[in-house]
Amino acid sequence: MIMGFAFRYCSVLLSILILSPAMCSNAEYYYSRATYFGSPKCKLANPTGACGYGEYGMTINNGDVSGVSHTLWKNGTGCGACYQVRCKNNPHCSEDGTNIIVTDYGEGHYTDFILTASAYAKMAQSNMASALYSYGVVDVEYKRIPCTYSSYNLVLKVHEHSKNPSYLAVIPLYQAGVSDINSMEVWLEDCKEWRAMRRVYGTVYDLENPPMGVITVRIQVSTNGETKWVQLTNVIPTEWKAGATYDTSIQLN
Template identity: 55%
Template sequence: MEFSLKHKICFLCIMVLLPALCTSQGTFTSSRATYYGSPDCYGTPTGACGYGEYGRTVNDGQVSAVARLYRDGTGCGACYQVRCSDPQHCSSDGLNAVVTDHGEGDRTDFIFSRRAYAKLASNPAAAERLFAYGVVEIEYRRIPCRFAGNNVVVKVHENSKFPGYLAIVIQYVAGQYDITAVELWQEDAQQWRVMRRAYGAVWDTTNPTSGAIIVRILLSGSAGLKLVQSNKAIPGDWKAGVSYETDIQLN
């Protein structure tokens, strides 16, 4: 019931590198931001993280595509405080956004939904001015995600094909964590099976166990590694597109 040697080596590398990464957390980094259009000003359900509708509406639609912060999908679900630097039009706190997509603009790190971009402004009139600018100078820092009242949710991705192919997306990961690995308990073999990161926040496997499925997740954060397991299993007759709430609650 242990991770493979290959993964242990990867985890060791994370442990070595993590302290250096954490020294920058809490410090603002200068960059630029822009926005993308959507009919209702929310996010897009077709983002590169694979979140679907969750990527459109999570955090009240205050979401963003990112460039280098995407980190081959590891950055999906991360939360950032972002504020712009024009004292005449920008609010002092800015906004807290969730990463749900990958995208690159004109030397920008963030491409916000219109709903998120408007939150940079100090008032509605100022928001119109920021929209007219198109691109604004910003500073950002990573912050813990907060989803009040929500346990971690495992959604069976729409591309899953019962019973031979299972893809999942893990949602409502509160706190300041990256998902490093996901495993399923293989009841017939009495062992944990490592899932593959298919793309973005989507993890998949072929020929999953035929019974109820237990999920455990390895997280990396400012305090190091954290292994969490849900005893509330995905049912053996799981269905594509259905979300299953776990008993995991993070902060």
């Protein structure tokens, strides 16, 4: 399992430093810094990111994704969160900045965000991306924004390492709104009780010897400080397969 932030595609040298806590700029935005990995000619995201998303993490939001610091990573709970990130006090930058999805973990030169090159470029005004790239690291302000997936419900993907019937690992995808997924459990019909799944890393949850038959899952989510359980009845079929995705028919927003 890959647990770090791997700079595999088109290298940029980043000095790994201890991150200082972000300072609040106003009621909505927080001050920080942002950098990027890759190069303008190589805009791929990291396919082995620490959230466990795989190919999804490369293609979601047109590849405008980011690794985030420990502060926003939250031991993997921060996976799937969406943020608006915009430059601060920089003449080359636009007012709107860029909207990104968290798919990885990483810390650089006192940064909270290590953006893909394409996401970084979208902070710039028209025809000024090259000038912005030359900075390497820029001061930014950011805020959490709702994720929106108009064509998708929340989906549970069965991890490729799963093996029916002895081992099940799942990854929630298309997590809308501003909810964080804290934990997952499966229902044991024979025992009439819920059994906790283990967070393996990022947003990957697993369970050895899962129940036979169709599987009911519940997810604990927190939204703006409020926590609740969301039950997904019979969401995973008896003949589940590694790599398959199963629509939950709901969204978390």
